[in-house]
Amino acid sequence: MVTATAVQRPSTAQSSPDVIAELRQVTKCFAAHPPCLNGVSLQLRQGEFYFLTGVSGSGKSTLLKLLSGQTTPDHGSVHLFGQVVTPDNDRAMAQLRRRLGVIFQDFKLLGDRTVADNVAFTLLVRGTPKPELQQRVHTALKLVGLTAKASAYPDALSGGEQQRVSIARAIVGGPDLLLADEPTGNLDPQTSQQILYLLHRLHQHGLTVLFTTHDRALTQLLPHPILRLHHGQLQQVATPMANP
Numbered sequence: 001m002v003t004a005t006a007v008q009r010p011s012t013a014q015s016s017p018d019v020i021a022e023l024r025q026v027t028k029c030f031a032a033h034p035p036c037l038n039g040v041s042l043q044l045r046q047g048e049f050y051f052l053t054g055v056s057g058s059g060k061s062t063l064l065k066l067l068s069g070q071t072t073p074d075h076g077s078v079h080l081f082g083q084v085v086t087p088d089n090d091r092a093m094a095q096l097r098r099r100l101g102v103i104f105q106d107f108k109l110l111g112d113r114t115v116a117d118n119v120a121f122t123l124l125v126r127g128t129p130k131p132e133l134q135q136r137v138h139t140a141l142k143l144v145g146l147t148a149k150a151s152a153y154p155d156a157l158s159g160g161e162q163q164r165v166s167i168a169r170a171i172v173g174g175p176d177l178l179l180a181d182e183p184t185g186n187l188d189p190q191t192s193q194q195i196l197y198l199l200h201r202l203h204q205h206g207l208t209v210l211f212t213t214h215d216r217a218l219t220q221l222l223p224h225p226i227l228r229l230h231h232g233q234l235q236q237v238a239t240p241m242a243n244p
C-alpha cells in the first residue's frame with residue numbers, strides 16, 4: 001500500500017527524516033518559453049518508488065537535473081539528504097553525488113571499455129581499493145544478470161543489456177537514490193518491462209527510485225505513486241492497482 005504523498009504544499013519547515021529529496025517552490029524557465037517548472041514542490045521519501053510522467057517537453061529531465069545539481073532553479077530550493085543542493089560548490093556536490101545513481105535513456109557507456117570497466121569507472125575515480133572494487137562490480141553485475149558479459153564491450157550487447165550495464169554502474173557505489181531518466185525510451189516494450197521489473201526488484205532491496213517515462217502503460221504495471229508534470233505543475237495521479 002502506498003501511503004506517501006509526494007506532492008506537497010510549499011513548506012519552509014524542517015522536512016521529516018524519511019524525506020531524502022525535496023523541491024521547494026521551484027521555478028525553472030528557459031528563454032522566452034512559459035516556465036518549464038512553475039512553483040513545483042515535491043518530497044521523495046526513502047524506500048519509495050515513484051513514476052514521473054508527462055508529455056515530451058513537460059520538464060521531466062529538467063526536474064531530475066535539478067535534483068542531481070546539473071542545473072539550478074530560478075526560484076525556490078532543492079534539497080538532497082537534508083542539504084541544499086548547490087551546483088557551484090564542487091566539494092559539496094561530490095559528496096551528494098556519491099549517494100545518487102543516475103541512469104539515462106541513451107545509456108552513456110564508454111565504448112572502449114569492457115562492461116566490468118564501465119561499471120568500475122566511478123569507483124576507480126573515487127579511489128576505491130581494488131579488492132572492494134572487484135567485489136562491488138561482481139555484485140552489481142550479478143544483480144542485473146550480466147556476470148557472463150563482464151568482458152564484453154558495449155557494442156556487442158543488445159539495448160536492454162546495455163541499459164542493465166548502466167544500471168549496474170549506477171548502483172555499484174550503493175546509492176540511496178536512483179534517478180532513472182527515461183531509461184526505457186530506446187527499448188522495445190518487452191525489454192522496457194524487463195528493465196522496469198529489474199528496477200522494481202532493486203527497490204524491494206531498499207533503493208529509492210524516481211523513474212521517468214512518457215509510457216503510460218509502464219506506469220500501470222506496478223502499484224507505485226505516479227507524479228505527472230503538466231504545464232509546469234506537478235500533480236500526483238491515482239496509483240494503479242497493478243499485479244506485478
Ligand SMILES: Nc1ncnc2c1ncn2[C@@H]1O[C@H](COP(=O)(O)OP(=O)(O)OP(=O)(O)O)[C@@H](O)[C@H]1O
Pocket residue numbers: 030031033036054055056057058059060061062063182214
Ligand atoms: N538547456 C536548455 N536550454 C533551453 N531550453 C531547454 C533546456 N533544457 C530543457 N529545455 C526546454 O525545457 C522544456 C522541458 O525539457 P525537458 O528535457 O526537461 O522535458 P522532458 O519532459 O524530459 O522531455 P522528453 O520526454 O522529450 O525527454 C523543453 O521545452 C525544452 O526545450
